[in-house]
Amino acid sequence: MRTAHEITAWLLISANAIAGVWCLLAHRIEGLRGKPVWGAVIVAQVIAFVQAIFGALLAQQPGVVLDDMHALYGFSAIVAAMILYGYRTSPFMKGKEHLLYGFGCLFIMGLGLRELALN
16 A cells, blocks of 8 residues: 555656646647646546545554644645636636646645655
8 A cells, every 4th residue: 555655646746747837838828728638637636636545545554653744735635626626617717727727736746745855
C-alpha cells in the first residue's frame, strides 16, 4: 500500500503539472482548447481522490503513524479540487475557466511537492 501511495503521489504531481500548464496555454492559444484538455484535468483531479483513498487505507494499517501535516496537505488537495469544480460555472469565471483550472492544478501539484519535501 505504501508503494501505491508513493507512485500515486508522483502521478498526482505530474498529472496536475501537465493539466495546469496545458490549461494556462489553452487560455492563450485557442487551438489547445477542447475535450482533451478537460480530459487531462479530470484525470488529474481523480488522481487526487485516489491518492487520498490510498493514504487513508495506509493510515489504518498497524504501525503506521499519520503526521498531521501529511493529512492536512492530502485533504487540502481534495478540497481544492472540489472548490475548482464549484467555481467552474460561476458567472465571474465566464471565459476564465482555463485560468481557474490552470492555477488550481498547479496549486494541487504544489501541495504534492510540499508534502514530499516534508517526508
